Amino acid sequence: MIKINQVTFKNRIIFIFLCSSLIPFICLGFLSFYTIDSILRNKVESSLQSNLKQDLITLENTLNNLNHVSQQLAYGARVNDFFEELKNEREPYNRIQLRSEIKSEINLISFSNPNVGLIMYYYPEKQEYDFESFRLRGDFLPDELPIMAKYSEITYYGPHKSYNGLINQYVFSTMCKVNLPNQNVYLYIETGRNALETIFAPENKKEDSRRLLILDNDGKITFSENKTAFPENSMFVDYSKSEASSGYYKNYFWNKETSNQGWSIVSITPVEELNKERDKWLFQAALILTFFVVVALLFAMLMWKMVYNPLKKFNKEVKSLTQSTTEQTELTKIPEFDDLLYQVRSMKTKIWDLYAEIEQKEKRRADLEVEKLLYQINPHFLMNTLDTVHWLAVFSGHEKIDKVVLSLNKLLSYNLGKMGESTTVTKEIEAVKEYLQLQQIRYDFQFDVDIEVDETTMELSIPRFLLQPLVENALYHGVSDDGYIHVNVKLYDYLEITIQDNGSGMSREEINSLLLDESKNSQKVGMGIGLSYVKRILEANYGEKANLEIKSEIGKGTIVTLRIPVSGGERSL
Known part of the structure; x- marks a missing residue:
């Protein structure tokens, strides 16, 4: 069996045209056939009955x-x-x-x-x-x-x-x-x-197919003009049906009229002669149907040509999308198809413009890759230099310098990674510790740092640089002598990270400024990443499922709470 999706467009058009042309004609033909057949039969039968009455x-x-x-x-x-x-x-x-x-x-x-x-x-x-x-x-x-x-x-x-x-x-x-x-x-x-x-003259029988029978009072055939089918001295088969005046017998249609004396006259006509007019009409209808089929096929082929030629032009246009930029001006002379051709050619122009733009961007990207390599040389050179200073401090016995250089080297190594990429809670906490250690050496006041991490959260996956901006913000806004910073990481149905300080606190305007803008104040220390970076990285990774909350009072400190959804896919293996 042929599947519909395997039938060609040409064959579908021909089939649709044939159906649309022939189905109404066939339905009308059947209706006309039965109507005309009834009319012709009634006409012929009435004529035969009338002639018989006259006889x-x-x-x-x-x-x-x-x-x-x-x-x-x-x-x-x-x-x-x-x-x-x-x-x-x-x-x-x-x-x-x-x-x-x-x-x-x-x-x-x-x-x-x-x-x-x-x-x-x-x-x-x-x-x-x-x-x-x-x-x-x-x-x-x-x-x-x-x-x-x-x-x-x-x-x-x-x-x-x-x-x-x-x-x-x-x-x-x-x-x-x-x-x-x-x-x-x-x-x-x-x-x-x-x-x-x-009635009985032979010259009157040449064009008349009907023949006569004469029946006696008992229905026996006393005279027959068709002795083969209706032999004389035999009983007429339908005589017993006295109420019937016509009927069919042995491929003959018969009419009967009974005289006042009791004898009857019967006319017999071959059915094929009776259907002669109908068969003639059927022949004419068949000729008309054939004509309709031929015309439908011609129109279908014409429609196919009307569609096929524009499709060839569309095919040519599509092939030229990637082969040439030559502008085509040939049209189909059919408004709908010409409109589509204009759109395709417009799309072709835009595609080639995009090609040119992509080529420029690719060239620019190659230049940026070279620049990136050049920029990567300097941090690596700095790390190698710090490593040399670390060993010189070790050999010279300067433990404090050694400690500072080692912490700085670890922090730089961690910070060379791409911002926003995945890391673990453990690595993020270690980076924060190195950062706080450097800040304690740098500032001329002492502050306590308390970090509590739930063991079940150590290997959870989180984005890089979530904690450092929060700790940096705590240091910058009010921590001084006898101050402290408390970092707490716990696991509920979500991961909760809390950074609390006892600094000078912030107003609501200052909190909004930190969340919405990378203010100048937020870039005076550390990496200068800012809380706006933390907010953007949460939105990029978790959407509305993550939550950043800041509570602060002037003179009493600040509490920053970060809640991150946890799923199986976020656990680092």
């Missing part, structure tokens, strides 16, 4: 006309009188005259009814016929005719080849008994040449 009316009118003619001939007094006279007449001439009168009556009625064809009288006992209006083709076999409806007085026959020797068409026919006493005579009448031309 039924035509057939009923034709059969009613046959029935009317048969009533005229079978029950007409004039013709029947001629038949009675002919039966009793023995003279040949008179018989000829009577036969001529009967034929005249038949021709008159046939002429006045153009939809009537062959007319003749049939004698079933003799199986003979007489007074035929046209020459017959072959033998007359009424028992082989397809019965469409049969009643006591008249029988209707379904479509069959005409017995008229002058035409070769399908006709409907009727046979009824003639009202003659003591004679068994039947009247046979067929439809004429053009009576059913609109």
